Amino acid sequence: MESVIDILESKFGAKRDEKAKWDACVVVPKEYLHNAVEFLKNDPSMQFDMLLDLAGIDYLTYPNHEGPRFAVSYAFKCVKKPGSRVRLKVLVSEADLKVPTITDLYASANWLEREVYDQYGIVFEGHPDLRRILNHVEFVGHPLRKDYPAQKRQWLSTTDFLIPELEKRLEDKGYRIIQRSKEIMPVEEEYLEGSIRE
Amino acid sequence: MIVLDPNGEKVNLMALNVGPTHPATHHCVRLLAALDGETIVAGVHEIGFMHRGFEKMVERGTWQQVIPYTDRLNYCSAMMNNIAFCRAVENMYGIEIPERTKVLRVIVNELSRINDHFICVAAAFQDLGGTTPFMYAFNPREEIMLIWEKLTGARLTNSFARIGGLYRDSYNGFEEDVLAACKSVEKALKDLHACLDRNRIFLDRTVGVGKISAERAISYGWTGPCLRATGVESDLRKDEPYYDYETYDWEVVVGTQGDANDRLQVRLAEIEESVKIVRQALKRLAPGPVDIVDPRIRVPAHKLAYQDMEALIGRFKSVYEGIRVPEGEYYCASECANGELGFTIVSDGSGHPYRIKVRSPSFAHVSAFNELVEGLTLADSMATLPGLNMIAGELDR
Numbered sequence: 001m002e003s004v005i006d007i008l009e010s011k012f013g014a015k016r017d018e019k020a021k022w023d024a025c026v027v028v029p030k031e032y033l034h035n036a037v038e039f040l041k042n043d044p045s046m047q048f049d050m051l052l053d054l055a056g057i058d059y060l061t062y063p064n065h066e067g068p069r070f071a072v073s074y075a076f077k078c079v080k081k082p083g084s085r086v087r088l089k090v091l092v093s094e095a096d097l098k099v100p101t102i103t104d105l106y107a108s109a110n111w112l113e114r115e116v117y118d119q120y121g122i123v124f125e126g127h128p129d130l131r132r133i134l135n136h137v138e139f140v141g142h143p144l145r146k147d148y149p150a151q152k153r154q155w156l157s158t159t160d161f162l163i164p165e166l167e168k169r170l171e172d173k174g175y176r177i178i179q180r181s182k183e184i185m186p187v188e189e190e191y192l193e194g195s196i197r198e
Numbered sequence: 199m200i201v202l203d204p205n206g207e208k209v210n211l212m213a214l215n216v217g218p219t220h221p222a223t224h225h226c227v228r229l230l231a232a233l234d235g236e237t238i239v240a241g242v243h244e245i246g247f248m249h250r251g252f253e254k255m256v257e258r259g260t261w262q263q264v265i266p267y268t269d270r271l272n273y274c275s276a277m278m279n280n281i282a283f284c285r286a287v288e289n290m291y292g293i294e295i296p297e298r299t300k301v302l303r304v305i306v307n308e309l310s311r312i313n314d315h316f317i318c319v320a321a322a323f324q325d326l327g328g329t330t331p332f333m334y335a336f337n338p339r340e341e342i343m344l345i346w347e348k349l350t351g352a353r354l355t356n357s358f359a360r361i362g363g364l365y366r367d368s369y370n371g372f373e374e375d376v377l378a379a380c381k382s383v384e385k386a387l388k389d390l391h392a393c394l395d396r397n398r399i400f401l402d403r404t405v406g407v408g409k410i411s412a413e414r415a416i417s418y419g420w421t422g423p424c425l426r427a428t429g430v431e432s433d434l435r436k437d438e439p440y441y442d443y444e445t446y447d448w449e450v451v452v453g454t455q456g457d458a459n460d461r462l463q464v465r466l467a468e469i470e471e472s473v474k475i476v477r478q479a480l481k482r483l484a485p486g487p488v489d490i491v492d493p494r495i496r497v498p499a500h501k502l503a504y505q506d507m508e509a510l511i512g513r514f515k516s517v518y519e520g521i522r523v524p525e526g527e528y529y530c531a532s533e534c535a536n537g538e539l540g541f542t543i544v545s546d547g548s549g550h551p552y553r554i555k556v557r558s559p560s561f562a563h564v565s566a567f568n569e570l571v572e573g574l575t576l577a578d579s580m581a582t583l584p585g586l587n588m589i590a591g592e593l594d595r
Contacts, residue, residue, distance in 0.1 A: 019544075021526040022289060049416050053529070055542040055555035062546050073542060075529045075557065079416055079430060082437030087529055108419030111565040119253075134246040134594060143254055150254050160244055162230045166213060167199070169240040169568075170232060174204035 004046065004086050012036040017089055025073070025087035033090050034100045040076060040086070041105050048076035048086060051106035054113060056120040060146040068093035072116055074102075092122055101126040119144035129165065136160070199232070209234055214576075218247050222325045222580040225590030227564065229571070229579070236575045241568040245593055252595040256554050260520025261287060261361060264551060269355035271556060271592040274317045275310035275535045277350075279592075280359035285440065286530035286541045287361045290523055291495060298486040299364055300441045304479045305376060306349075306358065307441075308472040309342050312383055314535030314587070315423070315465040315472075319390065322462055322584035326403050334389040338382040345375050361521065362496035363489030373480055380473050387469060394466070404459035408570045408582030411456065419562035422537025424586060427464045428456030434533035446475045461585035495521055520549030529557075536560055536587055558592035 005026055008014040012032040017025040028036050040048040053075040059065040070092040078084040090099055101124040103109045113124040114133040121142040124130055132139060136156045141148055167177055203209050217228040226247030231238045252271070256264045268279040281303050288295060295303075320335035343353050348369050350356040358365050394400055410420075412428040425432055433450045435443040451467040453460030489496045493512030502509035525547035531540035537559030544553035563586045571579035 017527070019525075019527040021524070022528045022530075025527065050419055050421075052419055052531070052538065053540055053542060053555065053557035055529075055553070057527075057544055057553050062552060063548075073527070073529075073555075075540065075542065079425075079432050082432075085529070106419070107414070107417040108562055108565060111561065112419075132246075134249040136246070143251060148254075150251070150258055160228075162228075162242055162244060163213060165242045166230050166232055166240060169242050170201060170211075173240055173572075175239070176202040177199060178202060178208070179200040 004040075004084075008036060008040075008088075011039065014088075017087075020087065023085065023087060025089055027089045027091060030090050030092070030099060033088070034102060034105075036088060037074070037102045037105055040088075046078070047080055048078045048084070050077050050079055051075070051102070051108050051112070052077055054109070054116050056116040056122060056144065058120060058144065058146045067091060070094070070097070070120060070122060072099060072122060097121060098123050098125050100124070103127055118142070121145070129168070209239075211239060216576070216579070218244075220580075222583060223588075224321060224584070225588065225593075227567075227583075227588060227590070227593075229568065231571075231576065231579070233576065236577070238571050238574055238576060238579060241571055241579075243564070243568050245564060245590075248590040248594040250595070252556065253554060256551055258550070260549050261523055261551055262516070262520065264554065265359065265361075266355065266357045269357055271539070271558065271595065272314070272534065272536060272560075272589045273354055273591050274589060275314035276354060277306050277346075277356050277358045278310045278314075278532075278534045279539065280357060281307060282530075282532035282534060282539045283541055284359040284361050285532055286528065286543055287523055289530055290526065290528055290543065290545065291362075293362060293490055293492070293495065295362065295490060296487050298367075298484060299488045301479050301482050301484075302364060302368060302488065303359065304441050304443070304446075305476055305483070308476045308479070309345070309376070309379070311472050311535045312469050313339050313342050315469050316386075318584065318587040319462050319465055322404075322458075322581070323393075323400075325580055325584050326400060328393070328400070331390055331393045334386050334393065338379060338386045341375075341379040341382055345372070345379060348372075348375070360489070360496060362492065367488045368483075373483065376476060376480060380476055383469065383473055387466060390466060394462075401459065403578070403581050404457065404462065404585075406455070406457050406459075407574060407578045408458045408585065409456055410566065410570060414566070414569075415456065418566040420537065420566070421559050421562065422533070422535070423451075423464045423468060424461055424537065424559075424563050426451060427453035427460035429454055434531060434538060438531075440532065443475075446478050448474050458582050458585040465587075522547060522549055523551075531557065534559065536563070536589065536592070539592070556592070556595055558595065560587070560589050560593040564588050564593055 008026050014026040014028045017027050040046045055073045057071040068091040072090050074088040118132040118135050137160045138156045199211050211232045214231050214233050217223045218226040228244045231241040268283045269276040271279045316335040316339045320332045323331040350358045412430050415425050415428045431450050431452050448471045451464050453464045497516045498509035498512045503513050523545040527544045529542045531538045540557030542555040546552040
């Protein structure tokens with residue numbers, strides 16, 4: 001694993017993550033992230049062909065923390081070479097909540113990036129369909145941020161419509177929509193009538 | 199909706215909602231499918247109906263209080279999740295658990311895997327209209343559940359593993375019960391294969407349905423039996439062995455086609471391998487302690503608290519303040535019934551976990567679901583879903 005870290009350090013200005021004491025992890029500058037991931041995936045000596053996980057981290061209440069508030073940790077492994085794993089980490093400041101997407105490299109990145117966006121509000125630039133995934137479409141805020149109170153409740157009234165996403169999916173597959181679905185977006189009042197909110 | 203298909207022909211598509219509480223989705227997942235007749239032309243799916251905020255909730259408690267939450271990830275094999283989490287934390291401490299605990303954890307792991315796979319196969323049969331195999335699979339499962347009751351006091355959410363040990367040692371007669379369960383598992387396997395292998399209806403419904411290539415499966419992050427069904431020999435128990443899995447005599451099962459039938463057959467074959475491991479592990483089960491002796495990690499035994507002041511303090515501190523896991527970040531994965539269950543753990547050195555992110559295998563499997571079912575008929579899509587063994591608990595967390 002040392003060689004992977006050395007190569008990333010020399011090629012992409014990455015730095016070994018001091019916090020990772022038990023596995024290999026490097027902090028990559030945001031602007032090199034896509035290149036670094038592409039290198040990890042496609043270089044014959046690397047072949048990290050599986051993106052396992054994206055974990056957002058909010059350092060707001062972390063003791064003695066210096067630097068940007070958020071981080072996203074990418075876990076990769078190589079299926080062909082058992083036991084070879086590496087993690088990349090990008091630091092994201094609150095002022096600039098943007099990270100380049102890697103959905104063009106890994107199919108799993110699509111949902112994983114949506115989840116980080118949902119829970120932390122970190123925007124993945126270039127993501128084809130960045131919307132909430134675990135939380136409801138009407139949800140306000142980003143629940144895994146440390147300043148979101150765990151007890152806070154929200155009133156959610158409508159279902160996720162999904163028809164626009166379906167139309168987009170059809171268009172991606174080469175279909176052209178002539179006449180849209182007759183289903184209409186539900187009116188908010190209809191849902192709230194007779195609800196416990198009143 | 200009326201659309202022009204890629205060949206320029208006009209087609210009238212119907213948008214149909216399947217789920218969230220469709221009988222064949224087992225849990226809650228919603229598929230909005232554009233149907234041309236009976237064929238799914240395109241689909242989008244939505245998850246999150248069972249999102250309970252696992253990751254937010256665990257940040258409020260101590261490290262030991264995470265364990266009951268992990269039960270609720272994959273509740274068909276709850277103890278595997280406990281063990282996977284405890285292993286991650288133990289690795290952070292750098293402690294070695296006693297030999298007996300290792301063997302007991304292997305037995306519990308493999309029996310859980312058998313349970314989980316049986317549920318998956320049984321449910322798949324049920325969805326295709328076969329009730330008999332469902333019962334064949336659930337009889338031995340019930341025997342294992344009775345062992346769980348005796349061992350842990352609970353059937354479904356057992357919370358058996360502890361950081362640095364187990365909740366308690368096995369009971370008298372545990373070995374005999376496990377051996378008897380192994381026997382009935384093998385008998386059930388025979389019955390299931392008789393129902394399944396040359397069943398024309400079943401094969402017509404599953405062979406070649408919901409196919410995925412190995413390359414695509416890897417790109418989607420598939421692990422476990424679903425990836426192995428595509429022919430990729432990848433199993434963490436062999437690749438990155440823990441608990442001496444490499445010293446047991448067993449094989450990694452792989453499929454060839456990566457279709458719905460392969461995913462179920464791989465699971466049935468894995469049950470066989472698990473039984474092999476359990477039998478070998480039972481022979482290794484030697485008497486000894488199950489907990490490590492370190493009051494900073496594992497609470498001292500309850501009876502000691504009445505005699506020994508240090509033990510009393512140890513119990514008090516670890517219950518009220520929580521154990522202090524070394525500061526740092528770590529990703530640790532274990533091979534669970536559905537695939538690689540990973541925990542990205544951030545510890546700030548206090549008694550509470552700072553952040554725990556679960557890498558759940560179902561999340562990766564289900565993310566490919568709409569790609570799998572596009573081009574299939576609606577009925578086939580419901581034959582594809584159970585093979586993925588979607589468990590909403592770990593999918594939505």
